[in-house]
Amino acid sequence: xxxxxxxxxxxxxxxxxxxxxxxxxxxxxxxxxxxxxxxxxxxxxxxxxxxxxxxxxxxxxxxxxxxxxxxxxxxxxxxxxxxxxxxxxxxxxxxxxxxxxxxxxxxxxxxxxxxxxxxxxxxxxxxxxxxxxxxxxxxxxxxxxxxxxxxxxxxxxxxxxxxxxxxxxxxxxxxxxxxxxxxxxxxxxxxxxxxxxxxxxxxxxxxxxxxxxxxxxxxxxxxxxxxxxxxxxxxxxxxxxxxxxxxxxxxxxxxxxxxxxxxxxxxx
Numbered sequence: 548x549x550x551x552x553x554x555x556x557x558x559x560x561x562x563x564x565x566x567x568x569x570x571x572x573x574x575x576x577x578x579x580x581x582x583x584x585x586x587x588x589x590x591x592x593x594x595x596x597x598x599x600x601x602x603x604x605x606x607x608x609x610x611x612x613x614x615x616x617x618x619x620x621x622x623x624x625x626x627x628x629x630x631x632x633x634x635x636x637x638x639x640x641x642x643x644x645x646x647x648x649x650x651x652x653x654x655x656x657x658x659x660x661x662x663x664x665x666x667x668x669x670x671x672x673x674x675x676x677x678x679x680x681x682x683x684x685x686x687x688x689x690x691x692x693x694x695x696x697x698x699x700x701x702x703x704x705x706x707x708x709x710x711x712x713x714x715x716x717x718x719x720x721x722x723x724x725x726x727x728x729x730x731x732x733x734x735x736x737x738x739x740x741x742x743x744x745x746x747x748x749x750x751x752x753x754x755x756x757x758x759x760x761x762x763x764x765x766x767x768x769x770x771x772x773x774x775x776x777x778x779x780x781x782x783x784x785x786x787x788x789x790x791x792x793x794x795x796x797x798x799x800x801x802x803x804x805x806x807x808x809x810x811x812x813x814x815x
Contacts, residue, residue, distance in 0.1 A: 622809030648690035
């Protein structure tokens with residue numbers, strides 16, 4: 548039985564993604580924050596960690612990228628989960644004066660909230676399942692998933708209130724071991740460039756020359772030196788493919804930091 552850390556409490560969307568990927572027969576250990584999820588894996592308390600990294604409506608989860616650069620972790624797989632946000636009410640609620648949810652969930656439902664509950668206070672929580680707990684404690688409302696409604700005994704007042712249909716979050720399955728899956732469909736790299744004119748152009752040129760399709764590129768401050776950045780790149784294909792190996796070899800020559808984060812399979 549594997550131990551799996553995830554952003555809790557129980558019944559969060561991260562919990563749902565972990566269940567969908569690993570199944571019911573593992574030991575799931577909720578954590579109070581994404582940083583705590585990384586710490587649990589880094590300290591050897593768990594075998595795997597599941598964290599959100601990107602949402603199709605609201606973009607990247609910056610803390611996940613930052614911690615991926617700080618911790619010695621690797622990507623084993625990625626799981627996409629379609630996110631349906633629901634407006635949940637405690638059973639005794641008569642008047643809604645407070646609405647709890649994670650900042651990303653609130654942002655995903657911004658137009659719905661402005662139309663249906665203008666002026667009502669929204670209160671950010673560490674996860675949507677934590678919002679469900681707060682709604683029970685205060686007798687108020689939360690925005691969260693169906694699993695949270697069922698677990699915490701909240702009424703589903705309104706379903707699928709997300710502004711953008713097809714709203715989807717990408718989750719990473721992390722471990723401390725670098726593996727290249729035999730059926731890998733995507734590879735992720737992290738690198739920092741030497742300070743010279745045209746460094747980023749030179750770094751990305753091998754991908755064009757070897758006809759490799761980049762699916763994502765992000766930069767984050769390195770937190771080591773001012774105006775120095777860590778770049779994250781995802782591209783389609785396995786790190787074992789000859790053209791990808793050649794492109795990575797060329798890229799590494801231009802980098803002062805270079806790390807293969809993983810070569811893994813995508814699960815929809």
